[in-house]
Amino acid sequence: MDTTIRDLNRRIGETVTIKGWLYNRTDKGKLVFMQVRDGTGICQAVVFKRDVDEATFDAALHLPQESSLIVTGEVRADPRAPGVPGGYEIGVRSMQIVQRAEDYPITPKEHGVEFLMDNRHLWIRSTKQWALLRVRATVMRAIRSWLDNNGYVEMSTPILTPSAAEGTTNLFEVGYFDDKAYLAQTGQLYNEANIFAFGKVYCFGPTFRAEKSKTRRHLTEFWMVEPEIAWCDLDQLLEIEEQMVSHIVQTVLAENQNELKVLGRDPAKLTHIAPPFPRITYDDAIAAIKQVQAQTEDPEQKQLLDITWGMDFGAPHETALTQLYDKPLFVTGFPSAVKAFYMEPYPGRPEVCKSADLLAPEGYGEIIGGSERISDPDLLLRRIHDQGLPEEAYKWYIELRKFGSVPHSGFGLGVERTVTWICGTEHVREAIPFPRTIYRLYP
RNA sequence: UCCUCGAUAGCUCAAUGGCAGAGCAACCGGCUGUUAACCGGUAGGUUACUGGUUCGAGUCCAGUUCGAGGAGCCA
Numbered sequence: 001m002d003t004t005i006r007d008l009n010r011r012i013g014e015t016v017t018i019k020g021w022l023y024n025r026t027d028k029g030k031l032v033f034m035q036v037r038d039g040t041g042i043c044q045a046v047v048f049k050r051d052v053d054e055a056t057f058d059a060a061l062h063l064p065q066e067s068s069l070i071v072t073g074e075v076r077a078d079p080r081a082p083g084v085p086g087g088y089e090i091g092v093r094s095m096q097i098v099q100r101a102e103d104y105p106i107t108p109k110e111h112g113v114e115f116l117m118d119n120r121h122l123w124i125r126s127t128k129q130w131a132l133l134r135v136r137a138t139v140m141r142a143i144r145s146w147l148d149n150n151g152y153v154e155m156s157t158p159i160l161t162p163s164a165a166e167g168t169t170n171l172f173e174v175g176y177f178d179d180k181a182y183l184a185q186t187g188q189l190y191n192e193a194n195i196f197a198f199g200k201v202y203c204f205g206p207t208f209r210a211e212k213s214k215t216r217r218h219l220t221e222f223w224m225v226e227p228e229i230a231w232c233d234l235d236q237l238l239e240i241e242e243q244m245v246s247h248i249v250q251t252v253l254a255e256n257q258n259e260l261k262v263l264g265r266d267p268a269k270l271t272h273i274a275p276p277f278p279r280i281t282y283d284d285a286i287a288a289i290k291q292v293q294a295q296t297e298d299p300e301q302k303q304l305l306d307i308t309w310g311m312d313f314g315a316p317h318e319t320a321l322t323q324l325y326d327k328p329l330f331v332t333g334f335p336s337a338v339k340a341f342y343m344e345p346y347p348g349r350p351e352v353c354k355s356a357d358l359l360a361p362e363g364y365g366e367i368i369g370g371s372e373r374i375s376d377p378d379l380l381l382r383r384i385h386d387q388g389l390p391e392e393a394y395k396w397y398i399e400l401r402k403f404g405s406v407p408h409s410g411f412g413l414g415v416e417r418t419v420t421w422i423c424g425t426e427h428v429r430e431a432i433p434f435p436r437t438i439y440r441l442y443p
Numbered sequence: 444u445c446c447u448c449g450a451u452a453g454c455u456c457a458a459u460g461g462c463a464g465a466g467c468a469a470c471c472g473g474c475u476g477u478u479a480a481c482c483g484g485u486a487g488g489u490u491a492c493u494g495g496u497u498c499g500a501g502u503c504c505a506g507u508u509c510g511a512g513g514a515g516c517c518a
Contacts, residue, residue, distance in 0.1 A: 027480095028475065028480075031476065032477095033476075033478080035478090050475095064469090065468090080476060080478080081476095086478095103468090103469075105453065107467070110467090111454060112454080112455075112511085114510055117510095170516085170517070170518090209517070211516060213515085213517060214513085214515095215513080215516095215517095216513095304514080312517090314514080316514090338518095339518070341518065342518080387518080439510080
């Protein structure tokens, strides 16, 4: 019966068979130490010359990295054994080589970014990438389980969308028979229709943005979950967000200790992630950034932190703000002028809107953007006109406010940025199996 | 789009304008506990491309291509 490496701790003393790939190998005289991975972990398989026939020992001695193989032997606990989780090894009695790999390009040594990205189809086998993508899978599962268990109905929103509502600079254009279509950069507008049928909904899928961004936090294709809730104001929305994000983090802590260890991520940075998250208004955030700026010695950093009321935050501002807290931080009440047309203004203070960004700690930046939506059809129409948007394209969207309009709110959470933060990783490109960036469409 | 930096062996990188080098990987040999092992040996080059300066260019100059970091952009 086949066993997985993850289950070896329950098979000590038994003879098992592992099907996998040779991750690394070293030898010492009459011993060959093979690191075998099977997708669930890495385990050391020790080939001792006296325990196997000569052909098997000779084959093990010369087996190249990433060859596929089937090994059979007795499981034993040994604190010297490396691997994931480590501490267990197999004393090999027999081995079948399924395919000898030749000249596998990625070695356990250091490599550059371009080389690794060119070899992304192979790089995902490396332990750090393996760990990141397993955490990503946990994050996606935790998102779905939290929403499903809290009464949200998953809705599929379209990826092909009609004529661009507000310029095409950030949209990928595709041919649509004799017409043009655009790849969706949000499912929100459709979800605002869905809530009137289902109350609480979410969509979860890839989104596309043709931004010419060249930073560690941008992809042109990324995954976003977008819940939308009827009868929900901004305060209630923030409570939903902090509960869901906390659930995601706690699920990873419960299920991915091995992966976090491989990544060198200190769990102590995550254990305290629980409601409530701190909240700060845009007004106070500007003041806080100015204070940090005043205390900054470095003239270049001082200039990057320059900000006046009315400006949107740049990456340096977000970083400075989040370093003041050890939990994700809500920033509420952004100027309406820098936010989307559909955001509800504050009563008596129309220059700011009921919007909230959630900024991850340690400078990982915005992981959620959300807001209360305008529910009054006349105000919505005025905002569409103010921003010079084509009314015709929004006909159906405005109509939602004519047939039983209610206060409602929603948000979008970026999966890759969330994974990057939880894993303590440098760049979002490693948080998705095959990243799409401005200069990368291969493999 | 802008700023900065880079491109040399399969990989990561050295080389004052003067013989093209090392480590790792590969290959051969040694070692019964390796953790990116260690030790000895072998093989491996259109120095991104185009042009220029020079007795002589990997090195200096100009242009091109590709990449990295940052900024901008990011309803």
